[in-house]
Amino acid sequence: MSSTSVCKATDPVAPMRPVIPLYAVARTDVPKQRGARCSNCAMRTLCLPPELSATDYGRLDAIICTTRHVRQGDSLYRAGDAFQSLYAVRAGSFKTVIVHRDGREQVTGFQITGETLGMDGIASSEHTCDAIALEDSVACIIPYGQLQKVCNELKSMQQYLYQMLSNEIVRESTQMLMLGTMSAEQRLAQFLLNLATRFKARGYSGSEFNLRMTREEIGCHLGIKLETVSRMFSRFQRDALVETRGKRVHIVDAERLALV
Amino acid sequence: MSSTSVCKATDPVAPMRPVIPLYAVARTDVPKQRGARCSNCAMRTLCLPPELSATDYGRLDAIICTTRHVRQGDSLYRAGDAFQSLYAVRAGSFKTVIVHRDGREQVTGFQITGETLGMDGIASSEHTCDAIALEDSVACIIPYGQLQKVCNELKSMQQYLYQMLSNEIVRESTQMLMLGTMSAEQRLAQFLLNLATRFKARGYSGSEFNLRMTREEIGCHLGIKLETVSRMFSRFQRDALVETRGKRVHIVDAERLALV
């Protein structure tokens, strides 16, 4: 999620191996801040195409020059906001939520370091969901108009953007499969294994981590009630698949968990 | 869905007002066929950006020159197939299905005339779902590589492609909301109203139409069992919201149906 230098530093777990060092980030909630550089960002392997030259990075540095600090619970953008930029999570984590007229809420995704936000806004020039910080977080601002210009000259970047959009489509399809066909137990198992994979890809432990979201937010993502989430955690504990203590998660037997 | 000249012509309902005339299409299942022309296709307002010049259309005609006829039940592409083209439905209709290792199936969407297929394949150069024809259908083949070239010269087309991808993301988010938060009754109501809107946008009746999919396929899309779909149809009938006779649907009271 974040390096120890960022945010509240109350996390004694995930950053034990700070494999991906990040710049120190002031805790003040300054809306924008210069100084971010793609060219030497530790996250660049996650949000940029792999084969970029030094001059390519220079071009991106000229575009993505601001970051935004978002306090826990605050929004990066809200449904209805004019779409102007994509965002990359530089530190911390977010949830994206769509709210129906009648108040129904669905968490459409959780985004951690190196993942991208805001692609829903391209269609209608308006965001269709809220992006809320799960902890004090930092996002890189990627102005869409300028990104397009870069894409016109940098074909690999253009291709990468198409792929990111398509990836989001595939991710959501998978989530639909989960919501449409799986039991509460299976949904939670898949959710934990998916999170584990993403943490591992970032150099953190894939078996021990801290959840940044509440049981309610997990339930709202998986289409089940928070009580059910809690019951399933208890069941996993009983069956020696996962150990939990509050937000702390230890996946004991990933293989069996996948077969639930 | 299709004009009377296409397919089995067993549909006495939807094409009663053939507002969108289509070219006659031979019933033989020829894999590819020349002769399609974007410039004078009746569907062009649906799958292309609005403000194109004659020369712009000429460019597209040079690219999208083949169509493919797909028999009911046959696939346009399958999960694992190499991604090479996007597809636009020219006549008929399709469903897209993801199949989990364990056999679980989820219908991620239904595509009718003028809608687009295949965007899931961009991410990994492989399709991730099956696209199956619900009736004898015709799809325009849009070679992705060549489309990219056109996009590089035709900015409005490029923007449109980005928007189409984003639109798909938004559509899937909405579907997730449905799967995650709504009762069986509400899901079916929303589904029917959504279909009605799309038919209406194509010049057909928004209150009377024929379903092209079975109860099982509807259920598989809505995350409920086919028996439940049937029960909800019966409930709507009892409450004078919708009248059905097999695949024939008449939405009697759309306002109340939306409030279910």
Next chain:
DNA sequence: CGGTTGTTTGAATCCGTTCAATACCTGTGG
């Protein structure tokens, strides 16, 4: 330290599933 928020667990209830039987529709072949 007290108040707030988040988590766990139990018991009763309910919605959707499962299993099963019957009816229907459509295309096929006698």
Next chain:
DNA sequence: CCACAGGTATTGAACGGATTCAAACAACCG
């Protein structure tokens, strides 16, 4: 043309997984 077959749709009754409501507990913050 009618009868038949096979897939599709409807309906009932019993069951079960998830929800609801409620209460107790734990963790966190000012």
